[in-house]
Amino acid sequence: MAKVKDLIGESIVDKDGKKVDWETIAGKGKMLGIYYSAHWCPPCKKFTPVLAEFYKKRKESDKGKDFDIIFVSSDSDEASFTEYYKDMPWLALKFSEREAKANLSKKHGVRGIPTLVIIDGETGATITAKGREKVMSDPDGFPWPPLTFSDIMYNGDLLRNDGTSVKCEEIKSKVKGVYFSAHWCPPCRGFTPKLVETYKKLKESGKDFEIVFASSDRDDKSFKEYFGEMPWLALPLGDERKEKLSELCNVEGIPMLAIFDAEDKKITFDGRSAVSADPTGKDFPWLPKALSELTEDTAGSINSKASLVYFTDGKKESVEAARKELQPVADKEFNPDQDNQDVLFFYTGEDDDLIDSLKAFTNLKHKEPFIAIINIPSQEVTEFTGELTEAAISQFVADFKAGKLASRSF
Known part of the structure; x- marks a missing residue:
């Protein structure tokens, strides 16, 4: 209680x-x-x-x-x-x-x-x-007990793009991706070829991985045309599992790639960023990290969660200092299920355009290095004014979580 x-x-x-x-x-x-x-x-x-x-x-x-x-x-x-x-x-x-x-x-x-x-x-x-x-x-x-991936997925067959059926149980022991996408969606059609290449590399290297396409297409012709470009499996168009999986995975836009492990536990709902950042699949199955560099490929997470960003000047010494001071704090706060983590942790490198845009958007004008907790969902930023040490940063995070710090809107 x-x-x-x-x-x-x-x-x-x-x-x-x-x-x-x-x-x-x-x-x-x-x-x-x-x-x-x-x-x-x-x-x-x-x-x-x-x-x-x-x-x-x-x-x-x-x-x-x-x-x-x-x-x-x-x-x-x-x-x-x-x-x-x-x-x-x-x-x-x-x-x-x-x-x-x-x-x-x-x-x-x-x-x-x-x-x-x-x-x-x-x-x-x-x-x-x-x-x-x-x-x-x-x-x-009511009371609408939450369904698990297992509850939803294993209640029907899947399709190959030649129209033949596959028993869903055949993917049960694999790492699984659920790909929410549609033929009519330009970003989807831009990402799908990249995902195909990564998928093929993983299969060629012997990784036990399968993807299931969950379509938002509006008619069978579009579905079949788009699915024909994909080497993986799909839910039948209109299958009720698609809406249930959308709710489970908190889908708010497409394309979206959710990754589940061989035991049907969530790995990440931001598989799109993971694939974009690691197209060869060397970090497969893309387990969440306690601390990440803020780049175009990792920036998706910052839109949905309060995120501590250590702004460096991009030079090697500054980036190494950020990692040294942040990693222990990030490790202490880390939750593999990042939906239940209060603050995510990032440091900046050399991605000048992205970082300049973020600073302009949040009206941050400090000279690097500096730290701020940016909460895009609530349009607020909390600025850190202490010494850039592990102990001071850890206390800053604790005070933020306890609601003791003043924030400003942006």
């Missing part, structure tokens, strides 16, 4: 404005819905009555006794919050807790409202960030 309380804070109130005892809503076997919404938002006002009806029905059932919802307001003033909240049957984060609201939004990567995130009532781990979609499309599927 402490993990959930640390995530949300203690200022949860009921309809009468009374502080809620965490023992009653959190703990093992319980779930919480974090509802990001606002009075001024038309889609929110349309969805809230639907959610209220869903909530009331769940609370009347056995499935709902260990479930509650907490409203986290994006209203601009307390009067609007109060007016909107009076129509809701659940709990709320006190409107005055603006810092807690901001931290929660960052944690859950909220980019628009309404958003309903379902979390584990003991650990605070996200069960689904697509609660709104689940309520609308599958209310009876």
Whole structure:
């Protein structure tokens, strides 16, 4: 329960404005819905009555006794919050807790409202960030236990591009890539030939690897034409596994390549960057690294997660110093599942155009070397002003994670 309380804070109130005892809503076997919404938002006002009806029905059932919802307001003033909240049957984060609201939004990567995130009532781990979609499309599927790769993939055959079928179990013991792509997508058609070359090199070197094409094509002709260029397997066009895999892999755009190991555990959802950075496959199966150089090929991750960047002047001595001071800190913070890592770690080398663009975008004007934590999802940057030592950088990261540091918008 402490993990959930640390995530949300203690200022949860009921309809009468009374502080809620965490023992009653959190703990093992319980779930919480974090509802990001606002009075001024038309889609929110349309969805809230639907959610209220869903909530009331769940609370009347056995499935709902260990479930509650907490409203986290994006209203601009307390009067609007109060007016909107009076129509809701659940709990709320006190409107005055603006810092807690901001931290929660960052944690859950909220980019628009309404958003309903379902979390584990003991650990605070996200069960689904697509609660709104689940309520609308599958209310009876509550509590929507997350599906694994194994649950989804091994429920049907796959196709070769000659039209013959392959039993899905044949790929089970391999490292697997799921390639989300489409014929109509120009970036996809640019990346596919590169992926084909890497795939062929890996197969020629004896690597136990297979790719499954998950198509977003709109008709069978386009699907077959595009799939004809690919030497790997595919889901049949329109197969329901494609949408489930898209949700599992958090697909927000294509092309996207997700990599899973021989035990069906996630390796990376940024296989596109891995292949682009390592076209010969020498680092296959592209396990996540604690510390990476920030280049065009690795920059994709910085768009989705707070990232500490050590800006060097590009010279060998400066780059080596960055690696020396950052590596121990990055190793300590490293989580192989980087979705659950608070801060990613990068240093800059000689990619002047990319680095200059990033500094201009975030309005960073310091002379190198310097450090900043850049949070593109929340459009904020936290600048480091201390000595560039391992101990000072480690403390900077700890203070950032604890919410003790001031950030500025960009």
